[in-house]
Amino acid sequence: MITATGLELRAGTRILLADTTLRLHAGDRVGLVGRNGAGKTTTLRVLAGEGQPYAGSITATGPVGYLPQDPREGDLDVIAKDRVLSARGLDRMLSDLEKVQIQMAELSGGQLEAATARYGRLEERFSTLGGYAAEAEAARICSNLGLPDRVLAQPMRTLSGGQRRRVELARILFGASTENGESGTMLLLDEPTNHLDHDSIVWLRDYLRLFTGGVVIISHDVDLLAAVVNKVWFLDAVRGELDAYNMSWSRYLEARATDEQRRRRERANAEKKASALMQQAAKLGAKATKAAAAHQMVRRAEKLVSSLDDVRVADRVAKIRFPAPAPCGRTPLTAQNLSKAYGSLEVFAGVDLAIDKGSRVVILGFNGAGKTTLLKLIGGLEKPDTGEVTPGHGLRLGYFAQEHDTIDPDRTVWENTRSASPDTGAQELRNLLGAFMFKGEQLDQPAGTLSGGEKTRLALAGLVSSAANVLLLDEPTNNLDPASREQVLDALRRYEGAVVLVTHDPGAVQALAPERVILLPDGTEDHWSAEYQELIELA
Template sequence: MVISHDVELLAEVVNKVWFLDATRAELDPYNMSWKRYLEARATDEKRRRRERANAEKKASALQQQAAKLGAKATKAVAAKNMARRAEQMLAGLDETRRADRVAKIKFPEPAPCGRTPLTATGLSKTYGSLEIFTGVDLAIDRGSKVVVLGLNGAGKTTLLRLLGRMETPDTGEVVAGHGLRVGYYAQEHETLDHDASVWENIRHLAPDTGAQELRNLLGSFLFTGEQLDQPAGTLSGGEKTRLALAGLVSSAANLLLLDEPTNNLDPASRAQVLDALRSYAGAVVLVTHDPGAVEALEPERVILLPDGTEDHWSPDYLELVQLA
């Protein structure tokens, strides 16, 4: 039994789907493959809408007839029976299913900055006796798009943390250029205070933004009402991702350091992130196992770890994205 947002995995593996319909509070079993389930569920939704429309039309006609008969004392009983039938017809209908809400994700307009907002020279990092990488040099130009590749353990996340000043290199330095403003997305959501509420987190991430503007922002990321008071540590993985992304959107970062930004997202929200990557005008350094995210970014360069080799992007690297 698997719960996953990876539709490619589901298409390859499953032969039965259980759809939990929150509107009807029922579990609908589909004994078929993922692709056939999508088609069958779409057909079921159309059937329910058609049945409801027909029943509402018939109930409306009965109610109108009951209203006419009700004006005559001799027809009062018939009028009540018709009205009761109309109520029963409507009561037996499923509630109209609301369209799935999707977070509206758009990365910020970048603040002005110099030609090269970030440079790093001679970076190395060691944990105990384990050398992660050494002698890494790079320069991130304004608006440039860079993807970092390497096998697990090669230091991709570590490099992002060094560039974001979340960690200190053993050797070398990271130098901020004129006007640098960094937005950092951590795949483990370390930028969130898990003991603080959703509202307290966004206030901390955007202290200079007005309260109503922040409420509107959280609403666009599907956080409303009592959920604003919910501790961030109790959120699901996808909800933590949305909250962390809301923090990025509230900034005016001109360099985004993104570590697996599509993890935990449902397919619709993932599509929103990919659209945001396509339209973002600032610089991006991306770590991901998601080929779709790389294609959306359209990187110019690739950094290969642990050697720190820099190369022009080529579609030949796309296969390495999933392996890394």
Template sequence: MITATDLELRAGSRVLLADATLRVQPGDRIGLVGRNGAGKTTTLRVLAGEGEPYGGKVGRSGELGYLPQDPREGDLEVTAKDRVLSARGLDQLLRDMEKAQTAMAEHADEAVRDKAVARYGRLEERFASLGGYAAESEAARICSNLGLADRVLAQPLRTLSGGQRRRVELARILFAASEAGAGGGSGTILLLDEPTNHLDADSITWLRGFLKAHTGGLVVISHDVDLLADVVNKVWFLDATRGEVDTYNMDWKRYLDARAADEKRRRRERANAEKKAGALMAQAEKMRAKATKAVAAQNMIKRAEKLVSGLDEERVADKVARIRFPEPAACGRTPLTAEGLSKSYGSLEIFTGVDLAIDKGSRVVILGLNGAGKTTLLRLLGGMEAPDTGRVVAGHGLRLGYYAQEHETLDHDASVWSNVRRAAPDTPEQQLRSLLGTFLFTGEQLDQPAGTLSGGEKTRLALAGLVSSAANVLLLDEPTNNLDPASREQVLDALRRYSGAVVLVTHDPGAVEALEPERVILLPDGTEDHWSAEYLELVQLA
């Protein structure tokens, strides 16, 4: 169980939440919602114990599984399978059992062999008490349902893409929460921040079923409305205007109706109070001219002020970032070329012999199954990594803009302002400030460290860096992840309008439709083809 009392959260000096009381109990499946920047990710981090509140206390009991938006740092040399099994301590047990088996087979000395046999017996007994081979089978089932093939599970984490590593973490958390063969979970509370990112359609459907059956407690942040509608039985709405949490003990559909009714009631109450206050102020103005009624007039003014002071702040319609990709700088006919690119991690070959020519204004989608090397290819084109063989050639006038799905291009220790200033060092200060304002970064937020931003805010900041350039080739890796529906539409509209070249990696069919691609590159073979609508159904599977 998690209980937070008198909780106060801040981003810099900005109050996100004040005097909040939150409780997560077994059986609760809570959707944590609110506009981008309202404090959803910060709230989840604090509940998980990975961030400290500005005020108040958070108490936790029982097991906890937390999936953050950004990949966690850790030992990247362990295999994906061992990382998942480590949730129950099975990874080390299996390695120790293998060592004992080797000692049993290799040593001729009877005493040494007997010692190894005894050790193996103790380890196997411990392994059985933790679910043993049934638990290992359960882990494999979860991984398979999340699109993690045996080939991927055998690889070290450092060889995996950001999306694969995040799915490994999700598998680890769900394995820790599940009972072997049940899929329903024990008493573990799950705190999941955008768990459907990087999942294909089949995996999302399976995840919905798992979460709906989970009995230990759940708080989920998601822009997947279908998941919220199918899973949650309670909603926490973080109201950025008031710095409060509104709790709705109901499912998603009834919440939407109740929320709309609450907003209508607040508007009506404010209108009535303002009307009464206005009448009192008008009457007070008439009475103030007479000395005998000055005290009465002053009392009327106080009553008018009291009427409106107790009301919630008037809600300003949630602002949306006005995203427009840059007017591209002049360039030659083919600003970017790749010849014979190959990339391997150790003995694992990602792709080989990829040729690519990005012409001025061309629009290209890269498709391939998870792990086929889509992000790796973008990183090679963007100069973030070097190919094992082949080369990337910059054509006349090339100006690259690279959007990384894990926000690697941001300096998380630097401020919002410093990040954009670094992206556009020659742009006049006032012009940059105006640009940041269109991306909803103003005032004290400019001094906020980028690492403290929510996933959606980081996406907006990274896109602001792109817009501040005059890039004529954009490399975009999952640009719509973590965005609320309104901001996503802005990105899609920007894609439609941009006249430069775009190389896009995405699981979002809407982003592909907005791009209207001319060509598709299929990985890992590097095959190039003209785009056709038949490829669209592969986007979510890729």
């Protein structure tokens, strides 16, 4: 169980949550919802013990598995399979067993007997932890999350951000599983479906729906919330309060709408009564003999209004519009014979492409095929093993990284945007950031403290200010609420420059209306057709 008492969370001087008590029990499957920037990620991080509250206390009885939005760095030299097995200490046990086996082959006599006895003790402990059946269980979880054996055999540093995140999710789920299905683990999952294909998302829904421990999920995947949650915590950014609903997702949506209507009615009635009291007080105040009564009416009117909850206004969304791209030649970007390998693992080879002015291209391939890697090569963030990328006349690149690699977490919102557009005037830059819902003290907030949705908005603001004529977009709709996602898709539809897109979002592909597709790992180029649209979720 996790218990939070007197919890207060802040972002600078802004109160995200005030004097709140929360309890997560085994069997609770909670959807933590609220608009981008309301403090969902901060709340989850504090509940996981990885952040400190401004006030209050957090206690946890039993293990806690926490999946942050950004992949954990950790030891990048560890093998991915060992990272998963480490959730139960099996990685060390297997390593010790292998070492003793090697020793036994080289020993004899009394030394062999001692080594054999040690091997027996280690094997007994290994069996207690689940043994080879647990190892097979870990393999099943990894397979269901789209992690094949060839990926699990690689060091973590060679994996993409999405692959590392899936390894971390597999590790958390493996650590929470037990042989009989009972678990006291509390799972805190921040956007767990990011980087998962359709089959993996369906499997995860079933896993969480049957999980017997406690779960808190932040997700913009409405289908996931509808299938899994039996409670909802709504974090209201207007009031700085958390409303708890002990019901399913569909019933929550109805109850939430009813609550908002009730608050509006109460506010309207109170304002009407307060207005009448103020008018009456104004009449009485003109008479000296009734000044005290008038003063009482004013205080009553003020108290009546101040005692009510603020009415939740419609959530603001970023006003995303890509400006006219800078002039460029007919083919602003070409690449020949690109290949990339990590050690003995070849990701892809022999990729050629030509990005014409205003063209629209989708890079398609299954997880691990090298889609993000190819974008990084094109964008100059990594160097190819063979081949070269050649900029054409007037090329101005804009790159959106799915893991927000282009954002410096130690610099402020203002500093990040200023570095992305050094030639933009200060007031123009403030206006731009305001359109992306960054203003006031938020401009001085370190980018590393932003939520995933806020980082996405900040990265997009940098793209907008760049006047790029070729956009490289890697999962640009991840972490966005539905309203902000629609703004991004609308901006894609209207953009006049060239776009190279990697996404699992079918809506993003429809908005782009691509002309061509590049299939990885083969590097084959083809004209876009409806049959490729069906592969987007599967890839």
